[in-house]
Amino acid sequence: MSSLLRGVSLYLIGMMGAGKTTVGRLLAQQLGYGFVDTDDVIAQATGRSITQLFAEEGEAAFRQLESDVLAQVSAHINLTVATGGGIVLRRENWSYLRHGLIVWLDVPVELLYNRLAEDTTRPLLQDPDPRGKLRSLLEQRQPLYSQADLHIMVYEGETPEQIANRVMEAIPSVLKNPTSHQNGGN
Numbered sequence: 484m485s486s487l488l489r490g491v492s493l494y495l496i497g498m499m500g501a502g503k504t505t506v507g508r509l510l511a512q513q514l515g516y517g518f519v520d521t522d523d524v525i526a527q528a529t530g531r532s533i534t535q536l537f538a539e540e541g542e543a544a545f546r547q548l549e550s551d552v553l554a555q556v557s558a559h560i561n562l563t564v565a566t567g568g569g570i571v572l573r574r575e576n577w578s579y580l581r582h583g584l585i586v587w588l589d590v591p592v593e594l595l596y597n598r599l600a601e602d603t604t605r606p607l608l609q610d611p612d613p614r615g616k617l618r619s620l621l622e623q624r625q626p627l628y629s630q631a632d633l634h635i636m637v638y639e640g641e642t643p644e645q646i647a648n649r650v651m652e653a654i655p656s657v658l659k660n661p662t663s664h665q666n667g668g669n
């Protein structure tokens with residue numbers, strides 16, 4: 484598979500809690516790729532958690548940092564990149580995501596809610612109605628996520644390993660004629 488991808492990076496997009504970080508790590512292992520999580524890079528670079536950044540600098544400042552990090556990451560090949568759930572919001576980010584193959588992990592709201600109900604590290608979910616908030620964020624973002632190259636529906640009870648395997652199986656379907664360059668064709 485890694486020879487089929489020939490270094491093209493994978494970018495995982497999707498809602499918070501979709502499993503981008505969890506599944507992304509597994510995919511990186513399977514592909515022999517490096518793993519980068521844009522949220523982690525931002526936290527390391529600033530010395531602050533995502534929660535602190537939202538509280539102290541605001542969402543707009545966080546989004547700018549996110550774009551800056553993505554721009555730098557997109558200069559590299561051989562990576563699996565777990566992005567933040569809101570990476571799709573800025574048009575400029577798409578020019579960076581398009582450096583690689585974009586995979587949307589599409590997880591039903593109810594499943595997202597179950598996964599994140601006890602989690603306090605997603606500032607946008609610190610809302611009196613977190614379920615409703617997830618629903619409205621997904622409604623707003625669905626047309627953006629759907630611009631991914633690969634749409635992976637995730638079902639209840641599937642393990643991260645099973646999901647990673649399904650992504651691996653689906654990749655050849657979106658690679659354009661992998662031998663054409665070698666043969667000088669198009």
Ligand SMILES: Nc1ncnc2c1ncn2[C@@H]1O[C@H](COP(=O)(O)OP(=O)(O)OP(=O)(O)O)[C@@H](O)[C@H]1O
Nearest residue numbers: 498499500501502503504505567568598641642643
């Ligand atoms: N297939 C799965 N089955 C059960 N739990 C899962 C699965 N995938 C991820 N999780 C759990 O759901 C939570 C969220 O997963 P993860 O952090 O990978 O999501 P994310 O898409 O990276 O979210 P964010 O956009 O907020 O960074 C974690 O606690 C993780 O262990």
Ligand SMILES: O=C(O)C1=C[C@@H](O)[C@@H](O)[C@H](O)C1
Nearest residue numbers: 499522533567568569605606
């Ligand atoms: O969906 C979102 O907007 C976010 C998801 C997380 O990955 C973090 O990037 C942050 O909590 C914002």
Ligand SMILES: [Mg+2]
Nearest residue numbers: 503504522565
């Ligand atoms: Mg993550």
